[in-house]
Amino acid sequence: xxxxxxxxxxxxxxxxxxxxxxxxxxxxxxxxxxxxxxxxxxxxxxxxxxxxxxxxxxxxxxxxxxxxxxxxxxxxxxxxxxxxxxxxxxxxxxxxxxxxxxxxxxxxxxxx
Amino acid sequence: xxxxxxxxxxxxxxxxxxxxxxxxxxxxxxxxxxxxxxxxxxxxxxxxxxxxxxxxxxxxxxxxxxxxxxxxxxxxxxxxxxxxxxxxxxxxxxxxxxxxxxxxxxxxxxxxx
Numbered sequence: 001x002x003x004x005x006x007x008x009x010x011x012x013x014x015x016x017x018x019x020x021x022x023x024x025x026x027x028x029x030x031x032x033x034x035x036x037x038x039x040x041x042x043x044x045x046x047x048x049x050x051x052x053x054x055x056x057x058x059x060x061x062x063x064x065x066x067x068x069x070x071x072x073x074x075x076x077x078x079x080x081x082x083x084x085x086x087x088x089x090x091x092x093x094x095x096x097x098x099x100x101x102x103x104x105x106x107x108x109x110x111x112x
Numbered sequence: 113x114x115x116x117x118x119x120x121x122x123x124x125x126x127x128x129x130x131x132x133x134x135x136x137x138x139x140x141x142x143x144x145x146x147x148x149x150x151x152x153x154x155x156x157x158x159x160x161x162x163x164x165x166x167x168x169x170x171x172x173x174x175x176x177x178x179x180x181x182x183x184x185x186x187x188x189x190x191x192x193x194x195x196x197x198x199x200x201x202x203x204x205x206x207x208x209x210x211x212x213x214x215x216x217x218x219x220x221x222x223x224x225x
Contacts, residue, residue, distance in 0.1 A: 103155025
């Protein structure tokens with residue numbers, strides 16, 4: 001088995017601030033994902049990375065940057081935090097296309 | 113583009129009731145269909161997947177059958193328990209979309225003991 005760790009669990013920032021969320025996985029999976037979860041809107045894909053050093057934009061990438069530092073880690077940066085993007089950010093990993101995605105517990109973002 | 117529609121936002125049942133959560137999809141290709149479950153405070157967990165017409169996926173007493181004719185993948189369970197209370201997400205993966213999954217908006221299930 002494996003685990004996905006997301007840090008921090010809770011993130012509080014000021015409007016306009018640059019904030020970074022981190023994700024680590026020990027499944028040895030090639031593919032990693034960042035999703036945003038808003039109440040009543042399901043999960044929306046922000047960025048994903050098929051392999052180390054790869055980055056692909058999802059449907060909600062505007063206002064975010066991502067970095068796949070190594071196979072086991074994937075970071076997401078909110079470039080300028082806004083109050084309307086308070087949500088839970090979920091990291092996931094998988095072996096590949098159509099494979100089961102394993103999710104971390106999430107980071108809850110609050111913007112003051 | 114591809115989309116997934118879950119018509120029920122919330123479902124309230126009593127223990128031992130029969131559960132149906134509806135999922136309909138729209139895709140240009142021939143997608144794989146998934147169900148995920150999310151318990152409070154946790155990330156979603158994979159339930160099962162189906163990849164072709166008439167294939168049935170199942171896990172933990174839940175099941176769904178891929179129906180290309182009606183573009184549906186409805187989740188069913190014969191007898192729910194209080195521990196099944198969670199949010200359920202239907203999702204699709206389309207080979208034309210690469211590695212992306214498209215998720216529905218989720219259905220919150222509350223089971224009274």
